[in-house]
Amino acid sequence: MNAPARIPLHVEMATASRVAAQLIAAGIDETDPDFAELMASETDVLERLRRILRAARHTEAQSKxxxxxAAEMRERRARLDKKAERLRGVVLEAMGELGLTKLEGPDLTATVSDGKPKVVITDEAALPDDACVFKREPSKTAIAAALAEGSVAGAEWSNPAPVLTVRTR
Incomplete structure (x- = not known):
């Protein structure tokens, strides 16, 4: 019976754990110089982990x-929106010059009417506070600097999390 070309990682790891337990039960444990060699020959988990890291790099490249x-599409959308606005502006101006308030076609009807007045801010500093919106947002940079000096009510340092660094050649 031939072994499959690719053994699923979870099966390989479970088998490696069972083999390690059997070796330990047989009196060959981590202190035995042969243990590491015997376990290395039973699993290729390190190569699997390398493949997983390569897959992570590939996924990051796709995401980037x-x-x-997406940024190019947002820019394109903005250009198209501006173009549509300019085209509508051309029609609005032409209808004004022609004295038209309504333009009909088989697929559309355009009408010119008075718009709504818009708010124009002439002096932002002169506006009363109740006419403004204030956003309260924690500054993690300022909080970190304050925590470095002592304690800060409502904030604390977290436990450091392990960080995986991958360098490529």
Missing amino acids: ALGEI
């Missing part, structure tokens, strides 16, 4: 590419 495409 999609982010760039």
Whole structure:
């Protein structure tokens, strides 16, 4: 019976754990110089982990590419929105020059009417506080600096989390 070409990682790891337990039960434990060699020959988990890291790098590259495409699409959308606005402006001006308030076609009807007045801020500093919106947002940079000096009510340092650093050649 031939072994499958690719053994699923969870099966391989479970088998490696069972083999390690059996070796220990047989009196060959981590202190035995042969233990590491015997376990290394039973599993290729390190290569699997390398493959997982390569997959993570590939996924990050795809994410970055999609982010760039999304940014390009947002820019394109903004250009198209501005173009549509300019085209409508051309029609509005022409209808005004022609004295038209209504333009009909088989697929659309355009009408010119008075718009609503818009708010214009002439002096932002002169506005009363009740006419403004204030956003309260914690500054983690300022809080970290204050925590470095002592305690801060409502904030504390977290326990450090392990960080995986991957360097490529």
